[in-house]
Amino acid sequence: MENLMEKLVSLCKRRGFIYPGSEIYGGLRGTWDYGPLGAELKFNIKEEWWKTMVKDRDDVFGISAAIIMSPKVWEASGHTQSFADPLVECKLCHQRLRADQKEQIEEHEKQHSKDKEKVEWTEPKRFNLLVEAKLGVVEGEKNITYLRGEITQGVHVNFKNILNSTRAKIPFGIAQIGKAFRNEITPGNFTYRSIEFEQMELQYYVRPDEKESMKQYDFWKKVRMDWYKNLGIKKENLRFREHTKDELAHYARAAWDIEYKTPFNWKECEGIHHRGDWDLSRHQQYSGQDMSYFDVDPPAGGKEKFIPWVIETSGGVDRAALFFLIDAYHEEKDRVILKLHPKLAPHKVAVFPLLANKPKLVKKAQEIYADLKKEFSVAWDDRGNIGKRYFSQDEIGTPYCITIDFNTLENDDVTVRDRDTMKQNRIKIKELKNYIQKQING
Secondary structure (H helix, E strand, C coil), rough: CCCCCHHHHHHHHHCCCCCECCCCHHCCCCCCCECCCHHHHHHHHHHHHHHHHHHHCEEEEECCCCEECCHHHHHCCCHHHCCEEEEEEEECCCEEECCHHHHHHHHHHHHHHHHCCCCCEEECCEEECCEEEEECCCCCEEEEEEEECCHHHHHHHHHHHHHHHCCCCCCCCEEEEEECCCCCCCCCCCCCCCEEEEEEEEEEEEEECHHHHHHHHEEEEEEEHHHHCCCCHHHHHHEECCCCCCCCCCCCEEEEEEEEEEEEEEEEEEEEEEEEEEEHHHHHHHHHCCCEEECCCCCCCCEEEEEEEEEEEEHHHHHHHHHHHHHEEEECCCCECCCCCCCCCCCCEEEEECCCCCHHHHHHHHHHHHCCCCHHHHHHHHHHHHHHHHHHHHHHHEEEEEECHHHHHCEEEEEEECCCCCCCEEEEEEHHHHHHHHHHHH
16 A cells, blocks of 8 residues: 555545645645535534434533633643743754654655765754634734643633533543644644644543543543544554653653554544643633532531542544545545445435436435435436446445346335445335345344
8 A cells, every 4th residue: 555645645636635724825834625525414413422422421521611711821731931832953954853753754864865964953942832813803902721631621710611501520521623733843744743733622520539440531531442443443553651750741640642554654533631620720820710519418428529530532633534534445446435434425325326427216216215315325326337336436435335226116115235345225115214224223
């Protein structure tokens, strides 16, 4: 699979998954626009995450916090002080790279060594990754704030609101999906590192107890790894990696990453972090509001007041989409296939009349298409021969293709073709919806 990323980037643009941002104006590095199929893929990923993390649970509540928050939020979280990467600059070409990314620095030096040039680097300097925004209608009198650099803090500042408006009891979680923004100096590897991206996170609040919190931590590690596997990513392409001591945030009690084996090395897919009481304690300190939890029925009896500890699972929607696409990409002799899990595939079904110039076939196909569209994302295709239509749907990951032929008019059944095996079955029209639903859900 040489040049896999080049092939995938080409497919994504050509078929409507992902386009370069602002392309007609020369593009804006680190930004990407999702086309019709890409938007569906992202929606399906978010829907599956929300179902697993919120809908299927009684102890997790979903929210959607504002992108622009009080600047004091970022002071409390430590972002305005420490949310900056140390960068080094190449004295030959003036490109800046993160000082901790040794692989990129070595690759940069190799590129120059081909031209027999020796790279010298400046001393590391810190650059703030927060994206500034100005609020106000009068020029010169605008207040500086920030587009959020992460979605985490929108959950913590609403901790007491959730307590007061629900029946939440420790342990419980707050989940959120939303956009975040960072001044990435070296965006790259397609959508892996971008200026604008979408996160899906859970902040799970537990008692300040070492044994119990680590039990929860291990539980959520397994839940998140299983999620990727259950949606089709091959297990040999996933692994856990524990953060080394010099990587750990000063407040972190534990941190593990789920990593995916990309064509550009093992890369972080999602982080599972034990954040202790850092977040709520800081917001209590900076806001002056009581962020503690009052337990009227603690395990030891009596009553107890404490600042909860937090177990966090933090993944990227864009990164997940990229890894699902990479993992799904397959080449065979005559076709390219995206073996996306049916739950994630942009279209679940494609409907074809065998011949586009036969009105009876077209009419029947349109009836089936309209009926299936009530429950599934369905594609219609009547161009060219049937083989080309099949291969066109294979390339965008459509798991099932339905062909309406002359036998359909006589027997009220259709041909259903499986994307991966190319096996074809005759299914009664009245049984189609149940058949497809069963196939999608496994």
